[in-house]
Amino acid sequence: MDKQARNEKYLAYVEKKSPKAGWFTSLFHAFVMGATICCLGQMFSDIIKSFYPMMDLLTLGAWINIIVIALTILLTAFGCFDRLAKYGGAGTFIPISGFANSIASCAIEFKKEGLVFGVGAKMFYVAGPVLVNGVAYSLIVGIVYFIISLF
């Protein structure tokens, strides 16, 4: 048997043999975690609104982001966030909490290499690709939107 056929046969066998994460449980966990984070955000929003009823939505949104980011960084620093993320998966990662965690965890991890070459250089090691892709996709969506709006 030549190598390629052997490898293909083996990879098919490995695929069958490897345990799969149950998609229903994963989705359910992500839903619970994502929903909890969003409910918390809504709660903060309602609380702030009750104190400052005149605040406009944009400012309010900024405050909610700041609070969720601060909470995430605090949980990351105390070493609890990775446990939540293990349970919640994308439910924890997709809201702004995931982004905050990816930056904070890098900052903590690479502090030992100094402020410039450690924290400075590697803070966006995980978040960097998210930023680059975010900008690139927004650009594409923007162009598509522009073309559609012409008609």
Added chain:
Amino acid sequence: MKKIGEQTFELEKDVCVVSRCSLVGSKEGDGPLKDYFDFIETDDKMGEKTFEKGERQMFLKTIKSAIEKSKIKKENIDLYVGGDLMNQLVSSNYVASELELCFLGLYNACATMTESLIVGSTFLDSGGATNVLCATGSHFSTAERQYRYPLEFGNQRQSYAQWTVTGVGATLLSNKISSKVKVKRFAIGKVTDFGVSDIANMGAAMAPAAMETICAFFKDTGTNQKDYDLIATGDLGKLGSDILKDLMLEKGYDIETNYIDCGHMIFNIDQDTLQGGSGAGCSASVLNSYILSKMETGELKRVLLISTGALMSTTTNQQGDSIPCIAHLVMFEGE
């Protein structure tokens, strides 16, 4: 030394295991083998500022204890062979500089323990050296940042992933001082690549390498699984060892009854380590605790240790290359 068959070598002198020492972190210390380890460290930085420095201290403590137990003077150790998982083998390099011993740094990823034993035994069999120290280890926190993500980064591991063992194992071999356990034969592995490129699925990547080395050894020596009390692989994990059993069965060897995997047995199933342990410290710490102590008491007489290593780097992995793997086999014989 003489070569038998294609990959196996037989030692002609008595190469004895004079002393051994194992050190592990707290997670491994909660596992099923906790009574066998010499040291269980609750502080994985060993009082140092960084994990990297902590790893070096773990090496030093293990090696010093192994030397002390052997009653051989440090000046009489001719050679220190070993390695770790860090880039440029930094942990071992710093340890060797502290110990002031002649040093050969080896890298075969998680197969470094058997590789060290092979190189050490060769020196002893040639008569060029009298006492050789073999030590390898790994550290969860240093490996994690080098190969994966920051420790506090929240992500989900694949259900088939493994957990790097924090641990060090040191074995002192000698051709002058006799002891109960001897290295008899070894088989040097060939780099095997069955096309697995998923970096999380190390067990599946490494199992074919283990299978090829074991089969070559059986063929070369004319023996089979029934001739050994224990066949132990290094760090295939649960999935990898299940795959190995299937692959061996395909070749006509049923290893179900006397087979263990160090990575699979070092953690309990409820310790959230998925398929089990991995890393250069995995087979090193289990060999120098559980396996050799069972051999010293005479419970096990003929043992095969097959450490398996995945030889990729993060760069080759990101470029889409599959994972080349190796497995070296060492046969121990007790009295």
